[in-house]
Amino acid sequence: xxxxxxxxxxxxxxxxxxxxxxxxxxxxxxxxxxxxxxxxxxxxxxxxxxxxxxxxxxxxxxxxxxxxxxxxxxxxxxxxxxxxxxxxxxxxxxxxxxxxxxxxxxxxxxxxxxxxxxxxxxxxxxxxxxxxxxxxxxxxxxxxxxxxx
Numbered sequence: 001x002x003x004x005x006x007x008x009x010x011x012x013x014x015x016x017x018x019x020x021x022x023x024x025x026x027x028x029x030x031x032x033x034x035x036x037x038x039x040x041x042x043x044x045x046x047x048x049x050x051x052x053x054x055x056x057x058x059x060x061x062x063x064x065x066x067x068x069x070x071x072x073x074x075x076x077x078x079x080x081x082x083x084x085x086x087x088x089x090x091x092x093x094x095x096x097x098x099x100x101x102x103x104x105x106x107x108x109x110x111x112x113x114x115x116x117x118x119x120x121x122x123x124x125x126x127x128x129x130x131x132x133x134x135x136x137x138x139x140x141x142x143x144x145x146x147x148x149x
Contacts, residue, residue, distance in 0.1 A: 039077050046073035046081070058117045064092060 028038050050070030056063035071088065074081030099107065122128060126144035 042077050043074065046070050049073060058114050058121070060118075 029035050047070070050067060053063055053066030053068075053070050056066055068085065068089065071081050071085035075085050099110065123142075124144055124146050126147040129142040129144060132139060132142045
């Protein structure tokens with residue numbers, strides 16, 4: 001690092017990487033067929049990530065983080081995705097703040113509802129019957145109504 005440069009080394013590397021990525025994107029943008037292919041591929045990838053995040057929301061883990069990642073990927077190319085991402089983040093934070101102010105009974109009720117959703121979706125997807133079959137348990141009520149045998 002030069003003595004007259006007060007920018008830390010990692011930050012300069014980050015800026016250099018961003019400039020390189022922007023230059024690469026501009027080269028892709030200059031070639032219409034490649035640009036269309038890039039946008040379709042990125043749109044497909046971002047949509048898959050977004051759908052996985054939506055499915056993962058009620059389960060323990062980073063469901064909302066995956067949703068925001070999918071919208072962030074889409075927002076790199078699509079303005080509507082940026083608006084949806086900002087809207088979703090704003091309302092997510094409002095929900096978290098509201099929930100934080102609630103009585104413990106409300107929090108417990110929401111946790112129970114989330115648990116019921118998880119149990120029901122695992123049953124509908126046939127996970128209980130699958131795991132039961134691994135251990136030789138073949139109870140009919142474990143079978144999913146959607147994917148029954």
